[in-house]
Amino acid sequence: MNKNNLIIYIGILIFGLAAPYVFPAFKVQLSILCILIVLAITWNIQGGEMGYNTFGNILFYGLGMYLCASVQVGMFFPLAEWTESGGEKTFVHTPAQFFQGMAAGLVVAAIVPTIVAGLIGYAILGLRGHYFAICTLGLGVAAGEISGGIEIIGAGQGFTTPPFPNVGSLEARGEFFYFLSFLVLVLTFIAVKAIYTTRFKLILNAIRDNEDKAEAMGIETMKYKIIGWMISAFFCGLAGGIMGGLVGYIDSTDVAFDGREMGVFMVLMAILGGKGTLWGPVIGATVFHIFKEGFWTFFLGWQYVALGVLIVVIVIYFPEGIMGWLREKYPERFGEVVDEADRKAQVEIK
């Protein structure tokens, strides 16, 4: 079993590394897929394992996006003049400046959202159930509205991130962003997989199943909830930073704090794949992205209508997701012991 797993992981890794050369036309799509998987995995830490259904992880994503771009510009040029000049490129990053700025920006984009999550965590994570869901929804929208009013990061007209420098090859931009996002995806997956083997995951599950009882058993639930949120914020910030560079343009409500699109996508992908599993969000995000890119063109202009219908259908008819369905069908594969007589009885009942 272990050997099989290793082969699977190595296979995926090789596929991931070879993908931009095998499908050179889809590099941007593959990078976005990596980002989407990261977002789905991190949402799953809250929504799936901890039982705290958040709409607010978009806050860290957008924060990371703005921070990364601001640092990248602000390290070398005056930020206010950059945003004021808008599309006209008065300042040009040299390749060295671009990569240094990106590295520093990503560090900031990861750390600051983590700190923010830690600071607001104590206040927000004390809310339960639907109050938490609505509060985080409000948080995401408020962040979008407020950042849309701040002049230095472009206000309503948006913020152009530094364009990729000319380093010889035309393909370099796509490859750079693909490998960056793939690296973040691998890091996220390894980190989350490692976390899920420890006691920490059991504590999160205890919080999901019955928080008061978990507290009565002597677990400091608040501490673990905040740590869980900080882990999510860390990777969401990184993903946002990369996405900002990839898209090349940041708008407060349409790209960064896009609760209507990205904020819902991450919830939907995790639920589609099956929440509360390690592989669920990965599968869900892949299926969702392929569906989205494959069929969106047929619904041209009607994407959001399709999205609305998709949400309703998935939530009502498919709340257990793909992994939940597989688990029901092949329980042995998931290490569940099934009593033959019990199963026969169930079939007879049906």
Add this chain to the structure above:
Amino acid sequence: MDFLVFQYPMITVQACLDGILLGVLFALIAYGMALQWGVMNIINIAQGDLVILGGYIAYFMYLYGIHPAWGVIVAPVIMYFVGIAIYKLVINKVVDRDLFISILATFGISILFMQLMNFAFGADVVLANSGYGTTMLFDSNVVLPNSKIFSAFISILFAVCLVIYMKKSKLGRAIRATAQNARAAKILGVDTEKVYAATFGINAALCGVAGALISITFTIHPYMGLPYTIRSFMIVIVAGLGNLPGVAMSGMGLGVFEEFADYILGTEFRIGSVFLLLVLILVYRRFKLSRKREYLK
């Protein structure tokens, strides 16, 4: 940004009156939300989109030459059936399930409605002109559009009628019984399925009235729904379920808050301040409740 509010006291009066008249409308929407929350235990994210849809009904009557004020009667009738349809298609499948499922499902409905309205009516900000003129108060220092006064009056009228209906009629009693204990109501012969459908329909009808009034007094736009949902949610949690005077008071309070936020922070932060206020209220509530829990220890 030089705080006109403090330099000219008349602006304060203007903001307060505007806010109160606006708040009455919010309270009407919040009443619908409290109703369905109390009866069906559902938080309807699409509430605001129902409001906007009601507004477009009045706007279309205006386009076809009928006075938009008649929308106050037409919109609720249409919206009642829209509400029943939504209930039959989606809501009755999520009533007994996890609350988050209902939030997400109504979020999907909200996106759907938003986009359908965008296709059907275009993405322009529109307004149905009622031609009611304005009222000047205090030596023309305070200007109140008559349409705002009209809308506040109609909202109060509808709210009062609904309260009386809930108290006196058979359906009203059935709704209240279901809110108290759905299972017991079922045992005593109340068809809860019908009650749920009617509740959702009444809620949608209330949204229709509010929307028609909003299209007369303010502006409507397909994407403006979510703030109305958040406002009504906020009013309900501040007032508590089933506390009608509280809903009215906190609705007006929110209206006044918004007007002042508009004057002091600037219009671009108006919606942002509403959402921030929601977060602050929820956090305040959380600390208050946690103190209560500590007493129990």
